[in-house]
Amino acid sequence: MTRAILTKKKLVLSNAHRFISITNLSRCISTLILAEHESGSIKAQTVSTVVAANHLGESSSVSLLLAGSGSSLQEAASQAASCHPSVSEVLVADSDRFEYPLAEPWAKLVDFVRQQRDYSHILASSSSFGKNILPRVAALLDVSPVTDVVKILGSNEFIRPIYAGNALCRVRYTGAGPCVLTIRTTSFPVTPITESKKATISQIDLSKFKEDAVSRSRYVGQSTQDTERPDLGSARVVITGGRALKSVENFKMIEKLAEKLGGAVGATRAAVDAGYVPNDLQVGQTGKIVAPELYMAFGVSGAIQHLAGIKDSKVIVAVNKDADAPIFQVADYGLVGDLFEVIPELLEKLPEKK
Numbered sequence: 001m002t003r004a005i006l007t008k009k010k011l012v013l014s015n016a017h018r019f020i021s022i023t024n025l026s027r028c029i030s031t032l033i034l035a036e037h038e039s040g041s042i043k044a045q046t047v048s049t050v051v052a053a054n055h056l057g058e059s060s061s062v063s064l065l066l067a068g069s070g071s072s073l074q075e076a077a078s079q080a081a082s083c084h085p086s087v088s089e090v091l092v093a094d095s096d097r098f099e100y101p102l103a104e105p106w107a108k109l110v111d112f113v114r115q116q117r118d119y120s121h122i123l124a125s126s127s128s129f130g131k132n133i134l135p136r137v138a139a140l141l142d143v144s145p146v147t148d149v150v151k152i153l154g155s156n157e158f159i160r161p162i163y164a165g166n167a168l169c170r171v172r173y174t175g176a177g178p179c180v181l182t183i184r185t186t187s188f189p190v191t192p193i194t195e196s197k198k199a200t201i202s203q204i205d206l207s208k209f210k211e212d213a214v215s216r217s218r219y220v221g222q223s224t225q226d227t228e229r230p231d232l233g234s235a236r237v238v239i240t241g242g243r244a245l246k247s248v249e250n251f252k253m254i255e256k257l258a259e260k261l262g263g264a265v266g267a268t269r270a271a272v273d274a275g276y277v278p279n280d281l282q283v284g285q286t287g288k289i290v291a292p293e294l295y296m297a298f299g300v301s302g303a304i305q306h307l308a309g310i311k312d313s314k315v316i317v318a319v320n321k322d323a324d325a326p327i328f329q330v331a332d333y334g335l336v337g338d339l340f341e342v343i344p345e346l347l348e349k350l351p352e353k354k
């Protein structure tokens, strides 16, 4: 009997605690964003994440956390300080331990920073970087993360797509700890910033930062393709080729067209699996999500998993020789024709890029 009453009391207490934390969330919002940076600049996805943070509430403060080492980190920090007027503070963790974005030390770092300054929200973009680190942060904090957020309705209410983007799910966060979110950055475009404001930059004192004695992961190397083309995730124009291209050689036509239009190259999973291009060019549910101004698909059937990655594109153009291909259901402009005739004609008729 006594035990039953005690359990009930506990429940009441935990509910009360939950109630207090939600109310606090809506009053005082302070957000920590795990920033992604490269060669001395922060990535466009991080700025979109800042835009998303501004939807959490009117009086919210936004801090950017940059980890890494050396002069390029300090350069990125100084750029981050003026990347958006709503950023109030840039926190810099400069150490060899963060030279490469390994989830173990980085998640520990986020927890370390959170212990010193209380944050109501912790955010990162839904890139491989964010998807690798933030769920680990959430587990360390014993909270459930809300991933791939496309709309923020309030400080604790979000919309996220499910079933390859075929349904939108409204999620209310009721956890007691910080709300951990990954943001689908194509849903939070950055409008041109006119106001110039510089946030304060503080170096984090890492003398008390402890890592596991034996780190379980180790950075071995990275293979990247050097290309002048814009980044697929944030390009204004994306030209995609599918299985119908038939070979690596033929796929070069897609690359030429992308070059002429100043766009990025994308591919379907079938084209990647066939070895025409590397898998970092895959667009779709298990690849990159894009939302360019112009998306052109050549020899792409429009499978549901591919459409999951392109639906938010402003204008979709499809060229396919099958008039019943599902891609035509989402295309703004469609041409039933053979891509081996259409692409050479386009290449011939488009003016040379200046």
Ligand SMILES: Cc1cc2nc3c(=O)[nH]c(=O)nc-3n(C[C@H](O)[C@H](O)[C@H](O)COP(=O)(O)OP(=O)(O)OC[C@H]3O[C@@H](n4cnc5c(N)ncnc54)[C@H](O)[C@@H]3O)c2cc1C
Residues within 6 Å of the ligand: 241, 242, 243, 244, 267, 268, 269, 270, 271, 282, 283, 284, 285, 286, 287, 288, 298, 299, 300, 301, 302, 303, 304, 305, 306, 309, 319, 320, 321, 322, 325, 337, 338, 339, 340
């Ligand atoms: C769990 C899961 C996740 C997946 N994730 C992804 C993903 O992220 N991205 C993705 O793309 N796919 C993904 N897929 C695969 C997806 O289901 C399709 O198999 C794939 O998108 C098909 O690629 P495709 O359109 O290039 O090939 P196909 O479906 O074979 O279509 C080729 C098209 O080319 C047309 N064609 C042929 N010759 C010509 C020509 N000469 N000129 C013009 N048109 C021509 C044909 O009419 C056809 O419509 C996933 C599948 C699963 C099960």
